[in-house]
Amino acid sequence: MTTTAATSPAPAPGPGPAVLVLEDGTVARGRAYGARGATFGEIVFSTGMTGYQETLTDPSYHRQIVVMTAPHVGNTGVNDEDPESGRIWVSGYVLRDPARRVSSWRADRSLEDELAAQGVVGISEVDTRALTRHLRELGVMRAGVFSGDSLVGAGGLERPVAELLAEVQASPQMAGANLAPEVTTAQAYVVEPAGEFAGAEPVATVVAVDLGIKAMTPARLAERGVRVHVVPQSATIDEVAALLPADGAPAGVFFSNGPGDPSSATHEIELLRGVLDRGIPFFGICFGNQLLGRALGYGTYKLGYGHRGINQPVMDRTTGKVEVTAHNHGFAVDAPVDAVSTAPYDDERSDDGRYGRVIVSHVGLNDRVVEGLTALDVPAFSVQYHPEAAAGPHDSAYLFDRFVALMTSREPVTVPDEALAALSGQKEN
Numbered sequence: 001m002t003t004t005a006a007t008s009p010a011p012a013p014g015p016g017p018a019v020l021v022l023e024d025g026t027v028a029r030g031r032a033y034g035a036r037g038a039t040f041g042e043i044v045f046s047t048g049m050t051g052y053q054e055t056l057t058d059p060s061y062h063r064q065i066v067v068m069t070a071p072h073v074g075n076t077g078v079n080d081e082d083p084e085s086g087r088i089w090v091s092g093y094v095l096r097d098p099a100r101r102v103s104s105w106r107a108d109r110s111l112e113d114e115l116a117a118q119g120v121v122g123i124s125e126v127d128t129r130a131l132t133r134h135l136r137e138l139g140v141m142r143a144g145v146f147s148g149d150s151l152v153g154a155g156g157l158e159r160p161v162a163e164l165l166a167e168v169q170a171s172p173q174m175a176g177a178n179l180a181p182e183v184t185t186a187q188a189y190v191v192e193p194a195g196e197f198a199g200a201e202p203v204a205t206v207v208a209v210d211l212g213i214k215a216m217t218p219a220r221l222a223e224r225g226v227r228v229h230v231v232p233q234s235a236t237i238d239e240v241a242a243l244l245p246a247d248g249a250p251a252g253v254f255f256s257n258g259p260g261d262p263s264s265a266t267h268e269i270e271l272l273r274g275v276l277d278r279g280i281p282f283f284g285i286c287f288g289n290q291l292l293g294r295a296l297g298y299g300t301y302k303l304g305y306g307h308r309g310i311n312q313p314v315m316d317r318t319t320g321k322v323e324v325t326a327h328n329h330g331f332a333v334d335a336p337v338d339a340v341s342t343a344p345y346d347d348e349r350s351d352d353g354r355y356g357r358v359i360v361s362h363v364g365l366n367d368r369v370v371e372g373l374t375a376l377d378v379p380a381f382s383v384q385y386h387p388e389a390a391a392g393p394h395d396s397a398y399l400f401d402r403f404v405a406l407m408t409s410r411e412p413v414t415v416p417d418e419a420l421a422a423l424s425g426q427k428e429n
């Protein structure tokens, strides 16, 4: 053998470079992954080792660039069963080591092909461990990923970092962003009772306000015999009430997860007050928990780096049980954690406050962040995490049963006296 150069196939074109630029000037260089181009968003990290397809398609990630702390991503490819919505919502994707081949009998195609097909710009070969430590110390911030033509400047040379940084610094902030209108369904639709309840009279009727709902949420209700009317974020209290049975049959309103800053969701907060005023049983998750907090008059604030992953311990203080839960939140409710407090929102209708007493019924055991609220005088409760478990452990499934019980009784959640006494026994506010 002399040389094979003349007959070797030309090397496949490489992925080309990509550059990640953070708003504080931090730069990471890697390889282009998925679509080529420029993308911007709030850079956040997720600690889930599995479930990347559910993460990518969770509308709560709209306008966020997600860093995977799991070092090796893509092994199981992408299938048509696991998406939580009709598209990928993350604005960018940051990986360490992408799988070179797909290995799952469920896979329909590769993760990279799916990102490319949906126009999602990613970057691989990034030291995601160092990046996560940086975000943990400094907090989440705006960032941009640049590859392909977006990296090419004058004379065909790579554009200077200062230019890329200026674009990042001109991109929109997450604080104050009102994003539910950008992800909500255009048309209302119905999810009928399923499984053993298929074809039966519904056990209860729920109006689920879609603020970025994941497909598994109505499915969890449907498998308990519930008929779910999923309605757009713009729904009014009269439109919601019109969908509920007039004969007093079990019914309730649900608020989903969703992207953006809860302090900007003025319409939804007013809608929720209308629900509470009518005594309609209410359950909210994630964004829905933040909106219950705000409807009750508590504030919300931005966490330094948030909770995103599927291994977060939370205690349900109404039972004393600890559950391992799936999280994706960057904001949290500011309510007294160790007290029975009176809901601060009041239009002077009552000496005791319009909505009475509230407890932080679920607390994060890593950092004591509010992970759930339960009203003691109106039938309403919520959790900051994801009981639909897509992806994630199923420990929190009981919350859907609690909602069905709430709709059946129309009474506030019963909290044992010992549990209330444990909350310091002090009445605050």
Ligand SMILES: NC(=O)CC[C@H](N)C(=O)O
Binding pocket: 060, 256, 257, 258, 259, 260, 261, 262, 285, 286, 287, 288, 328, 329, 330, 331, 332
């Ligand atoms: N998953 C969610 O509902 C997220 C709620 C809100 N956008 C947050 O970041 O905290």
